[in-house]
Amino acid sequence: MLVYDPSTNPLNNNDWAFPLLEILHIAGFAFSIGTIAIVDLKLLGIGMRNQSSAQLLKDTMPWTLVGLAVMLMTGPLIFSSDPNMYLRNESFRFKMGALLIAILYNYTIHRKVAKSNPSGALGVVVGGVSLLLWVSVVFAGLFIAFV
Amino acid sequence: MLLSFAQFIQSTAFFTELRGSGYVYPVILSLHMVTIALFGGMILMTDMRLLGLAMRSYPVSDVIDQFRTPKRIGFVLMVALGVLMACCKAEEYYYNDWFRLKMALLAVVALHALIFRRRVYNRAAELDQMPSLPAGAKLAAGISLVLWIGIACAGRGIGYIEPPLDKIHAQFLEAPTASPQGAVTTAHRH
Numbered sequence: 387m388l389v390y391d392p393s394t395n396p397l398n399n400n401d402w403a404f405p406l407l408e409i410l411h412i413a414g415f416a417f418s419i420g421t422i423a424i425v426d427l428k429l430l431g432i433g434m435r436n437q438s439s440a441q442l443l444k445d446t447m448p449w450t451l452v453g454l455a456v457m458l459m460t461g462p463l464i465f466s467s468d469p470n471m472y473l474r475n476e477s478f479r480f481k482m483g484a485l486l487i488a489i490l491y492n493y494t495i496h497r498k499v500a501k502s503n504p505s506g507a508l509g510v511v512v513g514g515v516s517l518l519l520w521v522s523v524v525f526a527g528l529f530i531a532f533v
Numbered sequence: 534m535l536l537s538f539a540q541f542i543q544s545t546a547f548f549t550e551l552r553g554s555g556y557v558y559p560v561i562l563s564l565h566m567v568t569i570a571l572f573g574g575m576i577l578m579t580d581m582r583l584l585g586l587a588m589r590s591y592p593v594s595d596v597i598d599q600f601r602t603p604k605r606i607g608f609v610l611m612v613a614l615g616v617l618m619a620c621c622k623a624e625e626y627y628y629n630d631w632f633r634l635k636m637a638l639l640a641v642v643a644l645h646a647l648i649f650r651r652r653v654y655n656r657a658a659e660l661d662q663m664p665s666l667p668a669g670a671k672l673a674a675g676i677s678l679v680l681w682i683g684i685a686c687a688g689r690g691i692g693y694i695e696p697p698l699d700k701i702h703a704q705f706l707e708a709p710t711a712s713p714q715g716a717v718t719t720a721h722r723h
Contacts, residue, residue, distance in 0.1 A: 413682065423570060436599060520570070524570060528563040
């Protein structure tokens with residue numbers, strides 16, 4: 387029978403591999419959530435007055451994708467270091483749910499609304515929900531170590 | 534001197550309470566990370582605009598000037614949250630090499646601002662007029678990028694150093710009133 391033994395994972399047998407992955411993971415979210423937040427703040431009427439949200443979305447999108455790709459590559463690797471712990475961890479499960487919703491939301495509603503250069507309430511709601519979703523992903527990620 | 538100040542500050546009622554609180558500390562930590570995403574993202578974008586790697590369709594002044602206020606707010610929040618956490622475990626961090634490195638890098642950031650603020654960041658409108666960005670501006674952006682990535686790395690490193698329990702006095706200071714939670718946090722993984 388095939389049983390996965392985390393102690394055979396190279397990640398658990400090298401002092402630097404895990405911290406390095408974590409740093410890349412953090413850099414990934416600085417890029418992805420950072421660029422998404424720039425659009426969100428614009429929708430909320432904060433910063434970047436000279437550009438439209440559609441323009442901002444277009445110009446930050448490649449870096450959002452780079453950040454997401456880094457996060458989604460380093461995340462599963464970090465997970466592989468101790469799958470049983472993560473699967474049992476409530477904060478981790480919450481994070482996966484929030485992440486899924488946040489990504490879907492980002493590439494559907496958020497994208498569509500940002501492209502339409504909404505004025506006022508619609509922008510505030512859509513930008514606010516986006517920020518809230520991503521902030522909850524970050525929170526849940528950190529709380530994995532505390533629950 | 535610095536050590537006794539660290540011992541004093543973390544033994545104050547406020548920080549003892551904060552350290553022992555089950556969820557307040559991780560909430561502060563999470564908010565600190567959220568400011569990395571918000572404020573750090575803007576630093577990345579400003580630097581990469583100066584390096585010509587992102588947001589190239591925008592005038593440099595648009596990126597620098599419009600991010601200035603949100604970046605300042607983010608920076609103040611980030612530092613405030615960082616100070617709260619540092620004061621909770623001041624004595625332990627006094628010995629922490631990653632913490633020392635992080636503080637040193639932050640000092641270099643201040644130096645960076647001293648050198649480049651006038652020359653680059655406050656002259657954004659002039660930079661717009663130039664056919665290509667001067668080497669000084671790119672240098673400023675490159676150094677800033679390296680410094681902030683270094684600060685994030687050093688920050689992550691702080692958590693990897695075990696508190697030198699044999700040297701730490703706070704556990705004795707707290708002992709009479711320490712809640713089980715407080716004891717666990719002070720002697721984290723032991």
